[in-house]
Amino acid sequence: MKHRWNLILFMTITGITLISAGLYGYVSYSRTGTASPADLGISRFVTPTPFFMHEVLTDTTYHSDNGRVKLIAFILINCPDGACPMTMYDFADIRNGLRNAGVYGEQAELVAITIDPENDDSEFLRSYARAFDADPEGWRMLRSTDGSLQNLAGEIGYAFQVHPDGTGFHATTMYLLDHEHQIRAVHRMASATNQSDTERITAQMLHLASDATD
Numbered sequence: 001m002k003h004r005w006n007l008i009l010f011m012t013i014t015g016i017t018l019i020s021a022g023l024y025g026y027v028s029y030s031r032t033g034t035a036s037p038a039d040l041g042i043s044r045f046v047t048p049t050p051f052f053m054h055e056v057l058t059d060t061t062y063h064s065d066n067g068r069v070k071l072i073a074f075i076l077i078n079c080p081d082g083a084c085p086m087t088m089y090d091f092a093d094i095r096n097g098l099r100n101a102g103v104y105g106e107q108a109e110l111v112a113i114t115i116d117p118e119n120d121d122s123e124f125l126r127s128y129a130r131a132f133d134a135d136p137e138g139w140r141m142l143r144s145t146d147g148s149l150q151n152l153a154g155e156i157g158y159a160f161q162v163h164p165d166g167t168g169f170h171a172t173t174m175y176l177l178d179h180e181h182q183i184r185a186v187h188r189m190a191s192a193t194n195q196s197d198t199e200r201i202t203a204q205m206l207h208l209a210s211d212a213t214d
Contacts, residue, residue, distance in 0.1 A: 042204055045183040048155040053113065053142040056122040057129060062140055065181050069108040069208040071201060073174045073189060074158060076116040077128050078166035086190035087174070088112065088132040090198050095139060097202035105138030107179075107209040113142040113149065119166040156183065176204055179212035 050065030064070070071094065075084035091110045098104035112134075114120040120128075125141050134141060153160065160170035172189040174196070185204055190196045 041200065042184050042207065045186075046156060047180070047182040048152055048177075050181055051144075051148045051152050053144040053148055054122070055136075056125045056141045056143055057134065057136040057139070059122070062142055064111075064177075067179050067212070068106075069103075069179055069205050069212065070111050070177050071109075071174060071187075071205065072111045072113065072177065074115050074153075074160065074170055075112050076114055076162060076166070076168070076170065077120050077124060078116065080167060080169060081172075082192040083170075083172050083189040085132075086192060087196060088128075088134070090190045090196040091134070091139065092132055093198045094202050094205070095135075097198070098138065098205060101206055101209075103206065103209045107212060108205045109138040109140060111140045111142060113144070113152075115149065115153075115160045115170055116162045116166055116168070117143045117145050117149070118162075118164070174201075176201065176208070178208045184208060 050063065052064075053062050054060075055062035071091075073084075073087050073091070075087065077084070079085060091112070095104060095110060098108050114125060120143065122143060125143060129139070129141050152158070156175060158171055158173060160168065162168035162170075172191070174187045174189055175183050176185040176187065178184050185201075187196060187201055188194075
């Protein structure tokens with residue numbers, strides 16, 4: 001039965017710091033590049049508790065503490081501002097860069113988590129994923145109904161609200177985690193007028209993936 005979700009407003013000092021610390025700009029990416037973490041806007045923030053959620057593309061249980069670098073975006077299919085579908089197009093661009101570098105799926109992955117599991121059921125999410133050519137090799141579409149979503153949002157300071165009819169609002173923040181599950185950078189989601197900084201995000205992910213293998 002559909003119910004009203006209470007506003008998630010666990011905007012702790014850590015969460016505020018994460019949002020304000022996002023650094024934006026162009027960086028050409030190469031797995032063998034010489035840019036430093038500081039040059040790439042990589043720092044160290046909170047380490048959220050590992051979580052389990054249902055991965056709908058493979059119909060399996062996803063465990064976030066899997067040793068992979070990951071970019072996490074929160075989405076809903078009935079997106080009020082267009083940020084979610086535009087960000088999924090950016091995911092496709094990032095996926096191509098990671099795949100060309102040989103790290104996609106094995107060392108780095110893209111994670112989209114619905115904030116509206118009541119309306120975004122597994123079949124709906126699979127259809128949505130097909131529209132963006134999402135593939136299970138390294139693109140995760142997650143859904144949770146057991147409180148894992150709220151716990152994660154609270155730890156990282158992510159704010160959202162969804163009403164029973166699927167309308168609502170959400171923060172437009174994405175989180176980049178390293179292989180040890182620590183947040184290393186934050187980014188804005190795409191919008192109808194502005195693309196995410198896919199070049200910079202890809203460069204960061206390649207750097208962190210390289211660190212994981214050193």
